Amino acid sequence: MRKPMSCKDLVVLVTMYFEEALPRRDRKRFEKHIAGCPGCTAYLDQMRMTIKLTGTLTDDAISPAAEAVLIAAFRDWKQPR
Amino acid sequence: MTDREEVNEEEVVAALRAGDEAAFVKLVEMFNGTMLRVAMGFVSSRAVAEEVVQEAWLGVLKGLQAFEGRSSLKTWIFRILTNIAKTRGQREGRSVPFSSLDPREDEPVVDPSRFHPPDHPQWPNAWAAPPRSWSDVPEDALLSKETRTAVEKAIKSTPPSQRIVITLRDVDGWSSEEVCNALHITETNQRVLLHRARSRVRAALERYLDGERVP
Ligand SMILES: [Zn+2]
Secondary structure, eight states: OOOOOHHHHHHHHHHHHOOOOOTTHHHHHHHHHHHOOHHHHHHHHHHHHHHHHHHOOOOOOHHHHHHHHHHHHHHHHHSSO | OSOSSOHHHHHHHHHHTTTOHHHHHHHHHHHHHHHHHHHHHSSSSSSHHHHHHHHHHHHHHHHHGOEEEESSSHHHHHHHHHHHHHHHHHHOOOTTTTOOOOOGGGGGSGGGGGGGTTOSSTTTTTSOOOOOOOOTTTHHHHHHEEEEEHHHHHHTTTTHHHHOOOOOOOOOOOOOOHHHHHHHHHHHHHHHHHHHHHHHHOOOOOOHHHHHSSS
């Protein structure tokens, strides 16, 4: 019998858990720990929220000047020489 | 999240080859922002990153007729981008992301002082200072512009390899397979980098949100 997972072990494995990359046995130990640990439950929720918030970020739109250069390059490219 | 919409790649490639300018503009608008974020992981400044991205688009045009569709269009574009960015970063004397280990990669994902010591009689390696639940943080505070700025700042402060991976995975919603293909990294490496990046962003958010709350 392996010793139970500690909080310090668990925080290292969260992304593996989310990605379903933990071996079955470790997944069971992970879930067992979570079920009895409010600290790690809060940690897991914070990681989920972090991912959610990161997903609300947006990329900068391309500057009109840069876009104009690319469109010119495209027109150039499609012109057979 | 710019590129979650489904695109039929074959149609896009055919349209581009046929000289369809609108299709090209659409493609540029879809990927340019992500390309810029990725390029910034390799080079010293935004201005240089913008040049790299421009150069990559020119490379895309140049290679388009020969593109065989063996990898996805997206993967192919980002390989062109990272090759150019790599060369440019090296010329600037920077270390290449994914090829060398940033010393910061070895840092623990959670401050070790937040756990009881391993020899604690009752709670070895358990939380001594557990995270607080954010369920009492009002939704509009969580989703405020200030919080997003804090997230953005935290991502910027991560080592380049981590920054690139979290951008593709969590900002742009790529799958792990797409990220591994575009960056030529293993699944395990990708996951480690993602986990470290997420952990840093979480810690920054915690400092931000808990610092703001009245005790
Ligand atoms: Zn725990």
